[in-house]
Amino acid sequence: MLQTISETSQAVQQLHALFAECWERELAENPITASYIGDPRFNALWPDLSPSALAASEAANRDALARLQALPREPLPAEEQLNFDLFQHELQARLAVLPFQPLAYAISAREGPQSLNELAEIMPLDSVADVEVWLQRLRGLPRYLEQYSALLRQAALEGRTQPRLLMERVLPQLQMQVDPKVQADPSQSPFFSAFARLPARLGDSAIARLQSEAKAVIAQAVLPAYQAFKSYFENEYLPACRDSVGISDTPEGLAYYQNRIEFHTTTRLTAQEIHQIGLDEVARIHAEMKRVMDGLGYSGSLAQFFEFLRSDPQFYCQSAEELFAAYVMCAKKIEPELCKLFGKLPRTPYGLRAIPMTSAPNTTAAYYSGPSDDGLRAGFYYVNLYRPEMRPKYEIEVLTVHEAVPGHHLQIALAQEQQDLPKFRRFAGYNAYLEGWALYAETLGFELGLYQDPYSHFGQLTYDMWRAVRLVVDTGLHALGWSRQQAIDYFRANAAKTEVDIVNEVDRYIGWPGQALSYKIGQLRVLDMRRRAEASLGPSIDIRAYHDMLLDGGALPLDLLDRKVDAWITAQQTRPQTGQ
Template identity: 40%
Template sequence: MKQFLPLLFLLLLLACTEDAPVPAADETTQAQFNDLLESYQEARLQLNPLEATYLGDDRYNDRLPNTLSQQYRSEARGFYQDYLARLRTINRKNLDPTAQVSYDVLEWELNMALQGADFATELLPLDQFSGPHLTIGQLASGQSAQPFTSVEDYDNWLARVEDFAVMMDTARINLERGAARGYLLPRALALKLLPQLETLSAEPLEDHLFYSPAKMIPDSFSTEARERLQGAFRGMVGQRIIPLFADLTQYVREEYLPLTRETSGIDEIPNGKAYYNYLIKLYTTTDMSADEIHEIGLREVARLRQEMEKVKQQVGFEGDLQAFFDHVRTKPELMPFDDPQQVIDNFNAIYDRMKPQLSRLFNKVPKTEFEVRRTEAFREASASAEYNPGSKDGSRPGIFYVPIPDVEQYNVFSDEDLFLHEAIPGHHYQVSLTLENEDLPDFRRNLWYSAYGEGWALYSESLGKELGLYEDPYQYFGMLSAEMHRAIRLVVDTGIHSKGWSRERAIQYSLENEAESEASIVAEIERYMAIPGQALSYKVGQLKILELRARAEEALGNDFEIKAFHDLMLEGGCLPLNVLERKVDEWIAAA
């Protein structure tokens, strides 16, 4: 009976609402709410100027508030409390349907921010996967969101780097405070953090990452400006950045590392169990428990193993699935490259193959340009493939970053599904169409809910055959492997952070159930240790989108249009999953 409930619900909804007109929005309330949204967005950008930079808004490019300080945390809490109180003065029933969705999203956003403010996250300020040293390091390359085209741009960056140095001083203090109170990184993560800090403390300064913009000063600058800026960069790197990171490296190596913990889960820090429950809600936008998610993961792993067995038989491999994983990991034909550019070229070739089929599945395509680039060297060893959004005005393209630490060991078996996920129609379509949608209030064009965002990207992987890909059984196996990878995440993330699993147990479970290399699996497990809960969002979100598509196909029958469904998925930007589900049910009812 359970599978018929959504359709029954829709029939009842239609029966109840057939003669009941939707009340018109009250103009005064609507205007009041629109003003609140504009005020909130502007104030949020001032509170988080890096967000403005990534959006292509250069008004705050000289600022970097110290988000690790108690003063900032107190200011942020007050900001969220104030806007939640102001939101609750608005009568939601008097808003139009689009505004009601915006109301729900803003309420969710503010409540979750206030819940998160109760946890002392500033006491774990750095790890190998996240932290200001990585975020600002990307900008320092001169190849990311921070512009370097005018003298003002360079001066803005020099001012921002001084704020960054203050923040890193606070990070050092917070590491010490955290260590004294039991907020400690697992030893494995601290060991991966050290090489990053060492790189940023290395000389000569002319080769330093933070000196990069000084080597690309435009020829249009005057000689006086060029000399002044080069001198300022030498001073900034040689007298501030290198000494700062040298001191931090020494502290982490000699004082912090001996204190780090051997346990792997976030539940081992003070209040860690409650924090993990909060992170599950934050990243999945559901009220699911760790136990529920763990069981779903086990079922999905079992299902996908059966699908993998079929591919193994198709290619004629004799041996068990574990042996087939090793075969795929080491097959020479799947590691054909000796130049990193060949990896980039291969992704561009995948895009060329699928382009003719995109119009069959999508009405709308982004105006924002798109590029594939190799991940920067300073973070490549610990990085995963990722997508960085383009700017709101389209002046900066969306970028699919691919780490290639050892090109001769680079395995292509999952490249097609990886492109679908990180690039097109995954994150690039999703993020760019949201940024370009002028019907949305600005704050909704910039939001990111991992369950929806990563759920859409994982769902996009399943579209490969419809887009003319996965003709090679190894590439199809790559798709199954990627989905298995996300199913495993449900098991190992909850295992590590709520069931006492060690890093080694999680690594072994992954090795037994997927074809990723051991080095890749180790990096992934350590990623889950560094950002608990985030890895749950992919599979939870994908399963919900697949459920909603199946619901729509069953309810609409021959009237179901895949392009219209995809438009619906992408038109409203990132949403909590319960809000997305309500949108789909209303769409089905209207159809």
């Protein structure tokens, strides 16, 4: 039976009302996420980690799924059916992971309550009112850290802990928060750095008052809270942590890992299948590396070439300032070339920042932080300036196209600017798409005029190899019984990354099972989609239109992206031809 226009309209209204209601609830439940997105209503709050709050969140998601499935899907237009399917997918994924207690593993060497001062990086601090909201949030920090301790205590009782060797890396970060110099002078706290750089337009008297209040809050709330958390962490949690590194050694660990594989890759691949894909990719990229080495006239082994790249001073900057300037120059070189490959570019700008030193020693070479929804905060490409003598110049181009443009910033900013999409889609986080796109963007460097220097080309291959190694190492650690040292040795033997990066990366995979699989699995699928489009359309393909199509609906699971590409190819083939 044909549906009336009014029935269709009513179904769409009901669907979007549910989207909006759930979005509001999720922001209220996740104030840090709200701050990241740029919704200021919850900037004074922390997440509620109490058992009652977590139970209420689960119940609300189950209710939302039931209400969604009670809505009629058939009357909806095709685009709204896609919205329906994606929202159902998201709710089901949230519920499917809950039996594994994912919050038990939320703390890692690179993320967690040890570095909450870095939240100031995304907080608006442009007015006296803004700063007072941040102070209010800091006053509430003790309750949040108490709840976090209780969460870890329950996790330890259930055997759901992070590995001890990983958590030992958290202790120095906590020590920075409670260092004796901070106890003697609160202005030495990592939390005070945001108050030390308040804008001059606030006025001298207001700045002096706010800084005085900040010192008092740090001394009376922040410092005692961190002292209590560090005491619990060091004396109770750390001794209870497991000696093993694989998630398979935790309750239902292998099932949890398969859940994470499916979540991060949006596929049904098994750990063994992904491990083999990784081995095949490692072999393929080795052959490409050998061709570059032959072009340079290098007659030594791959291992010897890796050591040459790691140790020769010509490949490294001498200071953090020199390294930062090199990143800025690279970003500026790429931007004017983007119009060759894209018809639509984001209006939102991005900038470069150094990763804060509270986390820089324990995190990756760079990362991207998205813009705010209100347009008041740009996107930022964060680069690691810790130990510049270990950050090779030949990686700068490939890292920049991944994290900035045409990688994460271009894709994420464009998605957020699409006001016709529901918010859950504008901010969707399908890792296989997000990271698959960014890794695909690395290959676009050739079309953007990069990698002209053979060492820079080798840097691109090093990054491709890095993601192939991830498939082998992540599955090795979490499903095949590999040790941490085995993972480090395999990484070192197959990629020219420096020692500090290799160790940080392996520890990242240990603490975040499955996430690292999304890059290469996503890239391989996106590359296959482009080959399919080029084979079908030949030289008539409009690559700018093709890329615009890939990006115009925000992040999608890979199977839905496949369908979208096939539909676009068919539309191009049936489009009326013009001209002679």
